[in-house]
Amino acid sequence: MKILVTNDDGIFSEGIQELASLACEFGEVSVVAPEVERSAVGHAITISDPIRVSEVERNGKFFGFAVRGTPSDCVKIACSQLLAEKPDLILSGINHGSNTAKSVIYSGTVSAASEGTMMGIKSIAVSIDSWKPKTYELAKQFLRKLIPQVMENGLPEGTLLNVNLPNVFPEQCEGVLSTKQGKARYVEFFEKRIDPTGKTYFWLGGKKLSFDTENDVDDVAVSQNKIAVTPITYDLTNYRFWEELKDWNLEF
Amino acid sequence: MKILVTNDDGIFSEGIQELASLACEFGEVSVVAPEVERSAVGHAITISDPIRVSEVERNGKFFGFAVRGTPSDCVKIACSQLLAEKPDLILSGINHGSNTAKSVIYSGTVSAASEGTMMGIKSIAVSIDSWKPKTYELAKQFLRKLIPQVMENGLPEGTLLNVNLPNVFPEQCEGVLSTKQGKARYVEFFEKRIDPTGKTYFWLGGKKLSFDTENDVDDVAVSQNKIAVTPITYDLTNYRFWEELKDWNLEF
Numbered sequence: 495m496k497i498l499v500t501n502d503d504g505i506f507s508e509g510i511q512e513l514a515s516l517a518c519e520f521g522e523v524s525v526v527a528p529e530v531e532r533s534a535v536g537h538a539i540t541i542s543d544p545i546r547v548s549e550v551e552r553n554g555k556f557f558g559f560a561v562r563g564t565p566s567d568c569v570k571i572a573c574s575q576l577l578a579e580k581p582d583l584i585l586s587g588i589n590h591g592s593n594t595a596k597s598v599i600y601s602g603t604v605s606a607a608s609e610g611t612m613m614g615i616k617s618i619a620v621s622i623d624s625w626k627p628k629t630y631e632l633a634k635q636f637l638r639k640l641i642p643q644v645m646e647n648g649l650p651e652g653t654l655l656n657v658n659l660p661n662v663f664p665e666q667c668e669g670v671l672s673t674k675q676g677k678a679r680y681v682e683f684f685e686k687r688i689d690p691t692g693k694t695y696f697w698l699g700g701k702k703l704s705f706d707t708e709n710d711v712d713d714v715a716v717s718q719n720k721i722a723v724t725p726i727t728y729d730l731t732n733y734r735f736w737e738e739l740k741d742w743n744l745e746f
Numbered sequence: 747m748k749i750l751v752t753n754d755d756g757i758f759s760e761g762i763q764e765l766a767s768l769a770c771e772f773g774e775v776s777v778v779a780p781e782v783e784r785s786a787v788g789h790a791i792t793i794s795d796p797i798r799v800s801e802v803e804r805n806g807k808f809f810g811f812a813v814r815g816t817p818s819d820c821v822k823i824a825c826s827q828l829l830a831e832k833p834d835l836i837l838s839g840i841n842h843g844s845n846t847a848k849s850v851i852y853s854g855t856v857s858a859a860s861e862g863t864m865m866g867i868k869s870i871a872v873s874i875d876s877w878k879p880k881t882y883e884l885a886k887q888f889l890r891k892l893i894p895q896v897m898e899n900g901l902p903e904g905t906l907l908n909v910n911l912p913n914v915f916p917e918q919c920e921g922v923l924s925t926k927q928g929k930a931r932y933v934e935f936f937e938k939r940i941d942p943t944g945k946t947y948f949w950l951g952g953k954k955l956s957f958d959t960e961n962d963v964d965d966v967a968v969s970q971n972k973i974a975v976t977p978i979t980y981d982l983t984n985y986r987f988w989e990e991l992k993d994w995n996l997e998f
Binding site: 600650670698734745 | 822864892904921924929938946948
């Protein structure tokens, strides 16, 4: 089968190299990824600027295509321009840092997978809960188990799997859970600083304010050294409230 | 009450000026918006770069704060740094061009509203189905009806209202519908071009491939000259499949 590997940490990251090497066990792999890190770009796409593509070597041989664009751009241009055939599977990651709770909304890793999902391609986003993962072995072992099941069972229309792994070796992992996207709240603040020319600038920071308590929530599971698998959909309609809204008096 | 007005077309757009003027009928208005157009940036936030803020005048008096960042950045920095108090309501728009179906995912207009929603602030995104709206009267009349109801009834946790209006005068409008996010599919392509220095670049284009048929879908309603009001949520979990996933054999 044909597999497209992408990410948001950029084509030179360690995580994408590990993911591509794992993907090679399953089929023919193409790598198309941002030329530089494009974290937290959410579902951004580039419409007001041209997109450049270049070929990238790693370890002395062709590794993939670097795109001057977002993760969503990468999947779009891969499927419409760079690959001879539509892939059977898209793997996005392995991201350095978890994509759980509110981060799912901002995540370039997840948005690349969802771009594939919207094209009807089975897609999996993979992240490790550390800016500096100590091993990719757990991710690889788990994907060897997950990928065949995704290919065999399929995924519902418009749904991808968002996999978050604890930063541990396989023998320390406490299992796998089907999880929900967490609702933990953050307090965000901007540090006000002065640049060398005397001008003010701001820099975004933040910390968790409240925590989820249910065990089957993505970031709770990861904090318990479990692998969290969350099915993510891109139909954002709140159906319960949609019914309720019909009773509002909106005609004028 | 205190109202924050923002958008993704930039602080100098016509739509935000009309929205701010309407908002003034309801309370004390602050405008915080991107200094330049940031359409299709989705839920992007700026974490690797500093953010600059400047004061902007329109028609010879202070209009609001221009932010060198995304719509999400604007809401974050407004609420944490620029405004003395958290607003009671966030209005995002009035966007030139509809934000229906798949566009909801990419929309900076909607993401600004959802940023507010995540902070627990009632939020409404407003778009007109035209790059060059011929009137803002329909939007204003409808908001005069909608805003008091949103303030009185409230909105469910994590849910915003995404309002899309046809590009018509009030007397041509065929009514209001509580709608669902459409599932229309697009075919996307990249035009391959050569720049003046001989280098290749790509530019994203696309067109609708399939259309929704149900009348209560956002873009169908708008095409019938109705106002579409879609409740949008940011819990992306596919709950039905979440249950099913528990039966997969994922332990290893």
